[in-house]
Amino acid sequence: MKKNLIKILTAAGMAVLTMGVLAGCSSNTTETTAAETKAAETTTASGAGDTTTAAATTADKAADLKGSVSMVGSTSMEKLATALSEVFMEKYPNVTVQAEFVGSGAGVEAVTNGAADIGNASRNLKDEEKSKGITENIVAIDGIAVVTDPANAVDNLTKDQLIAIYNGTTTNWKDLGGADQPIVVIGRESGSGTRSAFEELLKLEDACKYSNELDSTGAVMAKVASTPGSIGYVSLDVLDNTVNTFKLENVDPTAENIKAGSYFLSRPFVMATKGEISEQNDNVKALFDYIYSDEGKELVKSVGLIPAN
CATH class of the missing domain: 3.40.190.10 (Periplasmic binding protein-like II)
Incomplete structure (x- = not known):
């Protein structure tokens, strides 16, 4: 009888232990799932925050840019320069882009003497022009x-x-x-x-x-x-x-x-600057950032030209 009692108690103890282990596993699984869900929610929120931040940064940049950009030069570049001006002013409504088409030589001369921010030239720059500190920025072919x-x-x-x-x-x-x-x-x-x-x-x-x-x-x-x-x-x-x-x-x-x-x-289409692009004002730098971007390359293609890079 005593032996039978011991067997019953032992079996009961094992059952309790097994239930405890199962309960523990169930509890750990529930806690892990909750933690993973919370992490996923945090990651999603973070990703949405990054997108919102990027959009806000772009909007802030558009709001910060004010003033004008002047381009003078090649009549052959009129179609490109006009399209670029229109799209850029849509993106940066506080910036006015003025384009004048009087020939490549006149454009390079204008940027050399400070009368324009950008000199449009439908040719490579000459050595004598470069010697005056003018930089050849090829934007299209x-x-x-x-x-x-x-x-x-x-x-x-x-x-x-x-x-x-x-x-x-x-x-x-x-x-x-x-x-x-x-x-x-x-x-x-x-x-x-x-x-x-x-x-x-x-x-x-x-x-x-x-x-x-x-x-x-x-x-x-x-x-x-x-x-x-x-x-x-x-x-x-x-x-x-x-x-x-x-x-x-x-x-x-x-x-x-x-x-x-x-x-x-x-031949190349050149938007010449006095000094490197990095030395220009924020409006001019933003214009070059745009034309060298993927969206800018599509604009170049849309007017029948070939992107420079």
């Missing part, structure tokens, strides 16, 4: 398209043929497989970034024989469209159906071909 009037049957030119037209060696379209018609050679005025880039790329500096020298990209387009037998050069982003565009060495002037290096007439 542009192709130079060669255009003719819509009635011209010639649609492709080799590099040598293009050079011969502009240096005055070839003067009639019949020599290039076209009609018996004089070639009317149209170009930009002295000081134009487009002209400088075009002549440098073809090694025709001071060697071109122009029939007309016009002071804007728009004027070249209009003159070529309305003049039988004409040829001219313009920025890639202004092309429309009022003119015909030549292939060069059987390559179309497209962003893809320029990136691939198969189209030989391309």
